[in-house]
Every structure is written in C-alpha cells, then in structure tokens.
Amino acid sequence: MMTAGISPELTSALILMQWGFLAYFICINVVYLALNFIAMFAILRHAREHGASFRVKNFASYQPPVSILVPAHNEERTILTTVRSLLRLGYPNFEIVVVNDGSTDNTLQAVVNGFGLVEFPEAYRSRLHTEPVKRIFASPHNGRVRVVDKHNGGKADALNAGINTARFPLFCVVDADCILQEDSLARVVQPFLEDASMIATGGVIRIVNGCKVQDGLLSEVDLPNKVLPLVQTVEYLRAFLFGRLGWSPINALLIISGAFGVFYKERVIAAGGYKSDLVGEDMEMVVRLHNRMREEKRPYKIAFVPDPICWTEVPSDLRSFYNQRVRWQQGLAESLFGNWRLMFRRNGGMVGWVAYPFMLLFECLGPLVEVFGYAAVIVLGLVGMLSVQAFFAFLFAAVGLGILLSVNAMLLEEISFHLYPRPSQQLKLFLVAVLENFGYRQMTSLFRVIGMVRWLVTLRRRSSWGHVRRSADWQDHEPQVAASGPAAP
Secondary structure, three states, X not given: OOOOOOOHHHHHHHHHHHHHHHHHHHHHHHHHHHHHXXXXXXXXXXXXXXXXXXXXXXXXXXXXXXXXXXXXXXXXXXXXXXXXXXXXXXXXXXXXXXXXXXXXXXXXXXXXXXXXXXXOOOOOOOOOOOOOEEEEEEOOOOOOEEEEEEOOOOHHHHHHHXXXXXXXXXXXXXXXXXXXXXXXXXXXXXXXXXXXOEEEEEXXXXXXXXXXXXXXXXXEOOOOOOHHHHHHHHHHHHHHHHHHOOOHHHOOOOOOOOOEEEEEHHHHHHOOOOOOOOOOHHHHHXXXXXXXXXXXXXXXXXXXXXXXXXXXXXXXXXXXXXXXXXXXXXXXXXXXXXXXXXXXXXXXXXXXXXXXXXXXXXXXXXHHHHHHHXXXXXXXXXXXXXXXXXXXXXXXXXHHHHHHHXXXXXXXXXXXXXXXXXXXXXXXXXXXXXXXXXXXXXXXXXXXXXXXXXXXXXXOOOOOOOOOOOOOOOEOOOOOOOOOOOOOO
C-alpha cells in the first residue's frame, strides 16, 4: 500500500481512524437492528391485543375529554380542512382550540368565517406566561370550536396559550396542516385508559402528498409523484415504525412528533410548559418530562402507539426541505444538551442509560461523523491508504443494511396498516429504499451538520415558525359555510 511519504505517526492515526469508523458503524447498526426486532414484536403484540378486540364504542363512556390544540401562523390554505377533519373525529368529548399566533394572512378570518365564530368575553387564565392574548372567539352554534387570537410569539408560545385556554385534563397537539383519521384520537388516548401513570403518547405521521382529501376526510391514499416527498415516505416509515416503536416498550421514547401527540396537562404545566426560546419545543418537552419525572422519582410512562395516523404534508422543494432538516437538527441538539442531566442518572432507567446516549452519539453527532467519514475516504484515497476492496465491502454493507432497515419498515407497514397494497406501490417504495442511499442520505447528513453549526451560533434565541412551503393540492376546495356538529358540554 502506498503512503505517499507520510510520517509513521500520521499513518498510525489514519489507521486508528478507520478502525474508529468501523466500530461506530457496527455499534449504530447493532442498535438499529435491535430496535427493529423490538418494534416487530411490539407491533405484533399491539395488533393481537388491540386489533381484534379494540372497539372505540366500547370505551366511549370511559374516554376522558380532550382539548385539541391547533397552533396556526399563516395557515389560511389548510386550516379549514384541518379543523373540519378534527370535527369528524369519532370521539365523545373534545374541544378544538385554534391558536392564531399573529398570522399576517387570512388564517383568523378563514376560521371565523368558516365556523361562524363571534368574539366571546371569556376569561383567560394565564398559568403559563405567553405573549398577550387579544381576544377569544367562540361559536354560538358549535361549542367545540374556539379561536385564541394572540400576538406572535412562536409555536411554543402558541401552545402555552392553548394550554392556558384548554378546559380538559388531556390536550392533543395537532399541526394546522394535518388530517387525522376518524379513530386516531381514540386510539392515541387509549394508553391513558390502560395505565394511570401514562403522561404522554404519540401516533404515526404519514405523508399526505399524493393523497386526496375530501370534506376533511382522506378519500384516497396514494404515493407522491415527486421524488423528494416519495423518498421522505420511506424515511417516515423507517423513523416511526421502528425508530420510535422500538423505544416505546422499554419506556425510553424521547420523541413525540409535534404534529400529533397527547399530553397530561398538569404534568406539562408543572414542568413549566413549552420553552419559547427553542426551535425543537416538541422533542424538548418529552426529554424534559423524562428528566423531571426521574428527578422527582415519580412513576410514569411515555408511549408510542402504532395505529393512530396523522397525515401531513412534507416539503416538495429543496429549500423547504433544507430549512426543515436544519431546524430539526437544531431542535435535537438543544433538547439533548439542555437536559444532559438525564444521561447516566442513577435512576435513569433505559432512557438515561441507553436511549439518551444513543441519541446523542448517533443521531445528534452522527451526521458530523458521517460527513467527516466521506472527507476521510477522499483523503485516504489521495494519500494511497484506501483499500479499494475494503471500501467497496464497506459500501456494500452500509447500503445493504440501509436497504434492509427500509424493507423491514415496509414489512411492518404491511403487517400493521396495509396502506400501499398495489404491487406498483410496493415496487416504487423498494426502488426508493435502494436509491435513497446514493445522494439523498449524504445531502440530509450535510443539512444536519449545518443545523448543528447553526445551533452553536444561535444558542438561546426565541423560536420562530419553521414554515414549509405548501402546495395543499391534496385537499378539495372547502365551502365557506359554518360547520355543524354537536355542541361541547
């Protein structure tokens, strides 16, 4: 092997670095495979225990009332469809609180006109500090829907205002561009009925790009036609059906999507509510709840439920995708480093001793290692220390494991939901699972590195809305009429 005249010390360092990359690669994939097996058993168990016996009507009289919080900032294109979809939920007792966070478009007017709301002199109980609330709207005909109109303060601030307004002990966060299936709320609340120590649950996020929504309900499920949303479809399957389900049975789930999650209100208020100076307020809240409950030595559980589905639109242009991934990585870093006491806590359990270190080493710092690894391959090739055989063997193993994990996620999807049954859809997903390893994965890692750099230089700034440019072409044209429905008690 040629070494291009480099010193023995540098040669030793480069060899050691290669062994380090190999060890890192083995560790991360061992954990991924372990999560896969846990997720497989968890989803089979869930299907056995809930699939056949679960009947929403049987539990209707036991289901606790839920306040659904919909934070909205410049969401005039989707807000009506989202609220209409929520009104169709098969759940006995819930209210919808839309928090208009200083929108500069017609979001507020769309909801007010769409549901026939009028300004209502309701007392605002400020248990969590927020930007000033200007007014509250309610409907004389439909008591389920209210709107809180407030000054702009970011999504976390809007959620805190929603919590202050919420009437019920559980609150469900739903993004203003999301569609829930009719039984999604009942299913995601079910763990609260089964375990008194449950404080938070999350459901599955699916991609609505390519689907059709009619009158607030999903009328046709299909795959996106554009490449970028299509690749994200496979990525979401992988992230939710083993990335999160794998951690849930051992009570080590650190992420509940900000698009769809249910929380016990008093626990969140006791923790201080959402932090408005962070961009990843959703994950930070879950990590902080773990940390606080462990600190107070209270029994608790945080769970992921594999069958409640929330449909959301993902970025279809590169700029929005870049902004989203940079923001996610910032949120991940601030959530973990802001709650570092959780790691290796004496009573930390699996979350403190396994999940947190894994997230820190492999999910947070992993992109840095990956991008550094690509640069190292180039350097090793230039100095003549790159074994071509070893490189292709490593590439084959990395791509092969990536495909294996994606195909396993597709298999879990088939077992649990069977939403993409046509052979052409399966073939499309498989091709994407192969091709995403060449270009998409590297691009995402680079964006995440930029997110880490941005986190370092923008520490402790107030959060802002991480908007994605939306086409909203999956929805029909909603008529601007007042919605009907039973009034909330």
